[in-house]
Amino acid sequence: xxxxxxxxxxFRKKSFLCIGLDTDLTKIPxxxxxxxxxxxxxNKAIIDATYDLAVAYKPNFAxxxxxxxxxxxxxxxxxxxxxxxxxxxxxxxxxxKRGDIGNTSQQYARAMFDPTSSGMAFDAVTVxxxxxxxxxxxxxxxPGKWIIVLALTSNxxxxxxxxxxxxxxxxxxxxxxxxxxxxxxDNMMYVxxxxxxxxxxxxxKIIPGHFLLVPGVGAQGGSLAEVAKYGxxxxxxxxxxxxxxxxxxxxxxxxxxxxxxxxxxxxxxMEALLx
Amino acid sequence: xxxxxxxxxxFRKKSFLCIGLDTDLTKIPxxxxxxxxxxxxxNKAIIDATYDLAVAYKPNFAxxxxxxxxxxxxxxxxxxxxxxxxxxxxxxxxxxKRGDIGNTSQQYARAMFDPTSSGMAFDAVTVxxxxxxxxxxxxxxxPGKWIIVLALTSNxxxxxxxxxxxxxxxxxxxxxxxxxxxxxxDNMMYVxxxxxxxxxxxxxKIIPGHFLLVPGVGAQGGSLAEVAKYGxxxxxxxxxxxxxxxxxxxxxxxxxxxxxxxxxxxxxxMEALLx
Numbered sequence: 001x002x003x004x005x006x007x008x009x010x011f012r013k014k015s016f017l018c019i020g021l022d023t024d025l026t027k028i029p030x031x032x033x034x035x036x037x038x039x040x041x042x043n044k045a046i047i048d049a050t051y052d053l054a055v056a057y058k059p060n061f062a063x064x065x066x067x068x069x070x071x072x073x074x075x076x077x078x079x080x081x082x083x084x085x086x087x088x089x090x091x092x093x094x095x096x097k098r099g100d101i102g103n104t105s106q107q108y109a110r111a112m113f114d115p116t117s118s119g120m121a122f123d124a125v126t127v128x129x130x131x132x133x134x135x136x137x138x139x140x141x142x143p144g145k146w147i148i149v150l151a152l153t154s155n156x157x158x159x160x161x162x163x164x165x166x167x168x169x170x171x172x173x174x175x176x177x178x179x180x181x182x183x184x185x186d187n188m189m190y191v192x193x194x195x196x197x198x199x200x201x202x203x204x205k206i207i208p209g210h211f212l213l214v215p216g217v218g219a220q221g222g223s224l225a226e227v228a229k230y231g232x233x234x235x236x237x238x239x240x241x242x243x244x245x246x247x248x249x250x251x252x253x254x255x256x257x258x259x260x261x262x263x264x265x266x267x268x269x270m271e272a273l274l275x
Numbered sequence: 276x277x278x279x280x281x282x283x284x285x286f287r288k289k290s291f292l293c294i295g296l297d298t299d300l301t302k303i304p305x306x307x308x309x310x311x312x313x314x315x316x317x318n319k320a321i322i323d324a325t326y327d328l329a330v331a332y333k334p335n336f337a338x339x340x341x342x343x344x345x346x347x348x349x350x351x352x353x354x355x356x357x358x359x360x361x362x363x364x365x366x367x368x369x370x371x372k373r374g375d376i377g378n379t380s381q382q383y384a385r386a387m388f389d390p391t392s393s394g395m396a397f398d399a400v401t402v403x404x405x406x407x408x409x410x411x412x413x414x415x416x417x418p419g420k421w422i423i424v425l426a427l428t429s430n431x432x433x434x435x436x437x438x439x440x441x442x443x444x445x446x447x448x449x450x451x452x453x454x455x456x457x458x459x460x461d462n463m464m465y466v467x468x469x470x471x472x473x474x475x476x477x478x479x480k481i482i483p484g485h486f487l488l489v490p491g492v493g494a495q496g497g498s499l500a501e502v503a504k505y506g507x508x509x510x511x512x513x514x515x516x517x518x519x520x521x522x523x524x525x526x527x528x529x530x531x532x533x534x535x536x537x538x539x540x541x542x543x544x545m546e547a548l549l550x
């Protein structure tokens with residue numbers, strides 16, 4: 001999905017909500033466990049109940065990989081379901097935090113973007129910047145696909161290295177400054193945690209036009225209003241993720257309905273902020 | 276596998292060779308493609324032909340993920356084969372470069388280390404340091420398991436951020452200094468590329484006792500003698516990886532035999548260096 005289609009989607013749905021599919025078999029409603037593929041059934045129900053309120057879905061790969069081949073199958077079925085059932089209506093993010101030497105990243109790019117190879121066709125993948133330009137470049141050779149580079153993350157450990165400062169510039173600012181030249185604002189986004197919303201003003205000075213994927217609203221304590229205050233652009237420029245608050249809103253048979261209620265609350269807050 | 280067992284293995288086999296299983300269906304011998312699972316058949320043949328010369332095997336996850344669920348199955352069968360056929364004789368490394376917020380890394384740790392969850396039981400996993408302590412800690416809660424933290428990588432992009440310098444200290448040195456306190460030298464190793472062998476002296480000043488996983492010998496141009504000169508310790512302290520040079524030594528029916536010849540050359544060079 002290209003940049004203009006994404007922006008259209010956001011203003012049409014009046015939402016910049018991404019729903020994180022951190023699907024944990026120990027947390028999904030018990031009645032789903034009778035299915036052959038409970039994780040997929042859960043995801044399908046969540047997506048069907050919220051697709052008009054969210055612009056993006058973000059399966060978190062760890063929650064599938066922990067179930068081995070079976071989990072990888074649930075993941076594949078989920079992205080196929082999104083693409084087949086809601087073509088052009090949803091932006092999909094492979095939250096996989098990949099990054100390796102060039103010939104290896106090439107293979108990761110095939111995994112995320114080439115359905116003839118892996119069965120999966122995500123719109124975007126999250127990547128780690130530590131190994132530098134050649135570790136993320138292979139992902140950029142797919143037209144219409146995106147990388148989302150980790151810049152400033154929402155966890156406590158972000159302070160360990162991301163604030164390492166040289167010549168008045170912090171590592172996460174170096175990452176933003178350097179990496180923005182690897183692609184354009186039509187194929188690169190950045191992860192900036194909502195728990196660091198006060199940093200968004202400084203970040204917007206370096207990358208005024210790029211989209212930001214913002215995790216950390218909700219369970220991790222970040223504020224949507226704060227994020228919007230410093231991060232919104234005329235093109236919106238934000239995709240804000242919520243996972244646990246929405247998908248685990250209820251442990252009962254009404255889980256999808258309750259997920260919709262939570263998603264609706266966020267969408268309405270977003271609609272007001274977009275005005 | 277604990278540290279003393281690993282050291283025993285190295286001195287018994289007179290080798291610190293790791294063979295990288297970067298198994299690419301477009302590069303393996305054509306005659307294997309008739310099998311149901313050509314990647315697994317290839318790995319099995321390579322392992323059987325070299326298990327006495329190598330101390331470790333390192334499947335590179337990207338090369339499996341690019342084939343989707345089918346690839347994940349080949350990967351699972353490979354690690355199961357290693358553990359069942361050569362118990363206690365081989366150290367296994369999940370080359371996956373994972374790292375995410377704590378509750379997500381917990382799931383990645385289950386994927387790599389807990390066979391009751393994922394079907395896979397690797398001894399070690401490569402992790403990216405960018406997200407800091409809480410992103411790798413969950414991997415350290417498994418007794419006898421290891422994390423291998425990216426410090427100084429073998430690719431050109433290593434120069435983009437890893438040499439970012441503040442107060443006379445480069446980012447990769449910061450990573451070494453800080454992270455060594457997250458665990459001990461009995462559950463943490465570091466990735467240091469062979470193409471940066473001249474940095475090993477500085478690195479050994481910071482972490483004199485940790486094992487290093489050294490990629491980049493062979494196809495990427497690094498020298499084994501240089502790596503040993505600066506990196507060897509009394510406990511060896513090195514695991515040197517070679518992938519393409521060994522596994523693709525021949526494209527014909529003699530691929531396993533030729534792989535053994537290449538592995539044997541490296542083992543003999545290592546035996547001399549260990550003296």
